[in-house]
Amino acid sequence: MNYITKKYRRFRLSLSPQQNLLYGFVSYTLAGWLLLCLPFFQKQAVSALDNLFIATSAISTTGLVTVSVFDTYNGFGQFVVMLLFQIGGIGYMTFTSFILLSRTGNLTHWHQRILNTEFAMPRDFQIRDFLRSVIIFTIGIETIGALCLYIAFTRAGVEHNFAVWSSIYHSVSAFCTAGFGLYNDSFEQFAGNTAVNTILSVLAICGSLGFIVVTDIWNRLTGKTRKITYTSRIIFTVLTVLLAGGTFMIYFFEPSVSTLESSRLTTSFFQAMTAxxxxxxxxxxxxxxxxxxxxxxxxxxxxxxxxxxxxGGLKSTTLTALIAIxxxxxxxxxxxxxFGKKIxxxxxxxxxxxxxxxxxxxxxxxxxxxxxxxxSLEQILFExxxxxxxxxxxxxxxxDLSPWGKAVVIFVMFIGRLGVLTFGLAVMARRKLWKTRATQDDLAV
Amino acid sequence: MNYITKKYRRFRLSLSPQQNLLYGFVSYTLAGWLLLCLPFFQKQAVSALDNLFIATSAISTTGLVTVSVFDTYNGFGQFVVMLLFQIGGIGYMTFTSFILLSRTGNLTHWHQRILNTEFAMPRDFQIRDFLRSVIIFTIGIETIGALCLYIAFTRAGVEHNFAVWSSIYHSVSAFCTAGFGLYNDSFEQFAGNTAVNTILSVLAICGSLGFIVVTDIWNRLTGKTRKITYTSRIIFTVLTVLLAGGTFMIYFFEPSVSTLESSRLTTSFFQAMTAxxxxxxxxxxxxxxxxxxxxxxxxxxxxxxxxxxxxGGLKSTTLTALIAIxxxxxxxxxxxxxFGKKIxxxxxxxxxxxxxxxxxxxxxxxxxxxxxxxxSLEQILFExxxxxxxxxxxxxxxxDLSPWGKAVVIFVMFIGRLGVLTFGLAVMARRKLWKTRATQDDLAV
Ligand SMILES: [K+]
Ligand SMILES: [K+]
Structure with a gap:
């Protein structure tokens, strides 16, 4: 047994960071798939391909579904799905690195390298500070989010027991930007509910802004640093501009939204935020x-x-680099x-x-x-x-996708979560030492 | 008068090469527009916007038309259109530089710089050799093309007088990759005519391959150089691969083509070639x-x-650079x-x-x-x-485009011909000396 563990350790160490990530994601997806395939977790029979789709969608925090999660899986199955997108959300590498860190009180250079690749972080953030912030931040925000959602749901007339489960599930889902829900129409029935809209938006923005920005703000608030970093400044600016622009476009140019009376602005903002x-x-x-x-x-x-x-996505920092070029x-x-700096x-x-x-x-x-x-082309391109x-x-x-269509979307979600470049490097890169050069005021892309 | 000429010369010299190109294209487009607006050139009344569309389409060698050229303009009008795409095709700058060259027997440094920008040529091609080749090549190929087309047209039963005009017009149009025709269904009635298909394809490929490649081949054939240049090799390879790939896709996957019996391969190749x-x-x-x-x-x-x-287009060399990155x-x-070279x-x-x-x-x-x-999205994206x-x-x-739609397409054709980067530089660049660095085996993009 010890021999196998050692062999496995050596195998993992022989891989590039990108290959480690790839194998990690594949393992988690397969584990999730196998669990979801067990009738124990299901309310009704579901095909193996659909189970794989849900597992990949969850671990990649995508939230596209070929079958309704609520109608197909029972409470335990739903918990498995939540576990998968929680793991996917805070990141396979962050997660395992934390486990290692909490056990040994130390972080290997190998893990540091992986973490650097996973989050494409500038070097001047300390890894250990970063990890501590991630965990505190995640648990803290998700708990507060669940409490707020519980109040909002019960006020909206949701039954107590379901409201408990629903608020936890949706709080984690929102923070991990997973988008999995227990309602088959997502949050359409809460379109006019300002409280639910606000809580979900805050959770999703906190999650998507990224630990890097939050650590930055935290350090700024606690007086550890004098000013906000270059990367955070860019992330803030891009988010604000695109959120405002998207809300504006939907508010003025979408007929199905502009006919709404009371919740027109809320609805416009929410759809822009969600994208x-x-x-x-x-x-x-x-x-x-x-x-x-x-x-x-x-x-x-x-x-x-x-x-x-x-x-997910191309990332706001990549966008700014492209605009700068x-x-x-x-x-x-x-x-x-x-922004006055040479990239x-x-x-x-x-x-x-x-x-x-x-x-x-x-x-x-x-x-x-x-x-x-x-x-139609727009439906396919959108998907x-x-x-x-x-x-x-x-x-x-x-x-309604064909089996081939589902397979393609599964593959695309997987690449999307891993990152196109990471995926390419994992599959194609020749073995050589991965060197990162430290540069002043590095922009993470 | 001499004073105005001097003033104009000084104004032109004060502009950057990109601005010169921009003003050149604008001038030719406006001149063509004014001519086409004259009832003298028209068979039937046509709106000013449509005239502008046709003039821009011709000078940019695009060939998109909002009205039928044959039904709208008389022989003189058609000649104006041909003149515009001939000018556009061999290039406003090549043309005016040649005029200057034939008059003075010399080329100014200013013109050299513009020419360098216009064709994004590696430095090791000599400008004067290049220009001579352009003119010989253009006149030669267009004449041979017109003769061949005349034979093919008369054999297909086209009446003598019209065949003369039609063969000249379409030969120039094909070589300049203008795509303007005198038939309202383009060449659909000649779909099964192998001779017409072949002649048009050869003309278009010669024109699109570019003078740079032809000069290269010419030098190789006449023994001036030992081997083909790096850029030409890339251009050849990309053309062959994409032509074969496009033909393959249309041949096997387009139902409206696969139902054809005799001319299936010809038709597949022609549509891939034309794109x-x-x-x-x-x-x-x-x-x-x-x-x-x-x-x-x-x-x-x-x-x-x-x-x-x-x-037009992104250019095959840009594609290879992107693939290389x-x-x-x-x-x-x-x-x-x-291709074994550092870009x-x-x-x-x-x-x-x-x-x-x-x-x-x-x-x-x-x-x-x-x-x-x-x-639909595909129709708009295609356009x-x-x-x-x-x-x-x-x-x-x-x-069927709305006036706004026509205006947008006019603008896009204009940018397309000038080149997105040239257009951007013409509008935005700060005034500084344009320096090009000579590099070994430079890839033109
Ligand atoms: K998602
Ligand atoms: K054309």
Whole structure:
């Protein structure tokens, strides 16, 4: 037994950080899949492919579902799903590193490297401080969120026992930007409920903003640092601009929202927030949106959340790097400058590659679905962008996908959670030492 | 008079090369527009906006039309249109530089700089050799093309007088990858005519391959150089791979083509060729294509032709640079290598910026058309990709566009011909000396 453990340890150590992440995600997905396949966890029979879809969707915190979680799985099954997106949300690596840390009181260099890759963090954040903040932050926010949701749900007339389970489940789901719900219409019945809208938004924004930003704010509030870091400043700015822009577009240009009277602003903000934080809840049917607004939502999902948070997408920092490249070329500048700082070349390379890889995966997946499915281009493009960004919004086609279509979406969700570049490196990289160069005021991408 | 000329000369010299190009294109477009607005050139009344559309489409060698050129303009009007796409095709700058060269026997440094920008050429090609080749090549190929087309047309039963005009017009149109035709169904009536298909394909490929490649081959054939240049090798390879791939996809996956019996391969090849060379003729209705094949055609149009040719699009060399970046990142290489050569950083920056700018323009234009028009996403995306790539293929919506839609397409065609980066630099660049660094085996992007 000891021999096998040693062999396994040596095997893991022989892998690159990216390969470790890949195998980690695959293991968790398979474990979740096997559990969900057991009739013990099910209310009604469900196909193996659908179970794999749900397991992948949960571990990748996407929230796309081919079958209703509430109708298909019993309380234990729902708990398994929650466990999967909790693990996926705070990150497989953060999680296992924490276990290791709490046991040994020390962090190996090997784990540090993985963590660096997983969250693409600038070096000047201390790993141990970071981990402590992650755990306190996660438990704290999720508990407060569950309490608030419980009050809001019972006030809205939800029965006590279900309200307890529902508030915990949705609090974790919102914070992990998983978007899994116990209601088959997501939160459409709470469209006018300001309390529920606000709580879910705060949870999702906290989760998607990322531990890095929160640590930063915490250090600023407790006086440990004098000013907010460069990366946090960028993340804040992008979030504000895109949230405001998205809300504006939906508020003024979406007929199905503009006919609402009391909750028009709340509804507009919530759908913009849900796409950008990649939480993926919705309070109005997304499938009913007009083409231009669907395109705006696709853009928001494409950009997605911040690095080192629980959300997916291209990441706001990558977006700024791309804008900086474009701007500097148009201005005929040789240096790429953004927010008054020169962005290091390495980061620009990474941002560019991620953008190209992202575009390639979306195009290829859309092309395959165009062959296998009979939906419109906007429905397919929306589904794929939602999957790769681990958002979970849908125009309503997920359940009607063909087996081939489901397999493609499973693959895309997986790549989306792992990150296109990490996936590419895990599969293709030649073995060599992974060197990261420390640069001043590094922008995480 | 001399004073005004001097003043004008000084104004032009004060501009950056990109601004010169911009003003040049604007001037030619406006001149063409004014001419086409004159009733003298018209068969029937046509709105000013449609005239502007046709003029822009011609000077940008796009070939999208809101009204039928044959039904709207008389022989003189058609000649004006041909003149515009001939000017656009061999390039406003090449043309005026040649005029200057033939008059003075010398080329100013100022013109050299503009020419360098216009065709993004590696420095080791000599400008004067290049210009001589351009003119000989253009006149030669267009004449031979017209003769061949005349024989093919008369054999197909076209009346003598019309065949003369038609063969000249279509030969120039094909070589300049303009895609303007005198038939309202493009070449659908010649779908089974192998001679016409072959002649048009050869003309379009010669034009789109670019003078740079042809000069290269010429030098190789005449023994001036021992081996083909790096850039030409890449251009050849990309063209072959994409042509074969596109033909394959249309041959096997497009129902409207696979039902054809005799001309199935010819038809498949022609539609792939027309998208990739950006000539924009078609022999089957593109609007009848299924969604996946439309997406493949969109990809071909997006990539487009080679640099320094008459075609548009992202350019095959930019594509290879992007693939090289992606590949080197996935392999965890620090150097970006393609075809055994290291690609210089400057070229990578340009390729990346062009890609991002292209994607941005396509997204924004598609979003605007989604607001103003009532067509499907694939129709709009196809139209915009066709316009920015100066291809001219359409699913048939061009004539039905709203005035706003037409204005957007005009703008996109204009940017497409000028190049997104050139346009950006013309509008935004700060005044400083334009320095190009000579690098060994430079890849033109
Ligand atoms: K999600
Ligand atoms: K064209």
């Amino acid at each position: 950008l934080t990649t939480v993926g809840f919705n309070t109005v049917p997304i499938g009913g949106f007009t083409l231009p607004v669907l395109l705006v939502v696709i853009l928001l999902m494409y950009v997605g959340a911040s690095p080192s948070g629980t959300g 474009m701007w500097s070329r148009i201005r005929n500048n040789n240096r790429v400058v953004f 290091p070349l390495e980061r620009l390379y990474v941002a560019t590659s991620v953008f190209i890889l992202y575009a390639t995966v979306i195009f290829v997946a859309t092309l395959v679905l165009a062959f296998t499915e009979h939906f 794929i962008t939602s999957a790769i960004g681990t958002v979970g919004l849908s125009t309503g086609i997920t359940g | 990739l060379t950006t000539v924009g003729f078609n022999t089957v209705p593109i609007g009848g294509f299924t969604l996946p094949v439309l997406l493949v055609v969109i990809l071909l149009m997006y990539v487009g032709a080679s640099p320094s040719g008459t075609g 992606m590949w080197s990142r996935i392999r965890n290489n620090n150097r970006v290598v393609f 210089p950083l400057e070229r990578l920056y340009v390729a990346t910026s062009v890609f991002i700018l292209y994607a941005t323009v396509i997204f924004v234009a598609t979003l605007v058309l989604a607001f103003t028009e009532h067509f 915009i990709t066709s316009a920015i790539g100066t291809v001219g293929l359409s699913t048939g919506i061009t004539g």
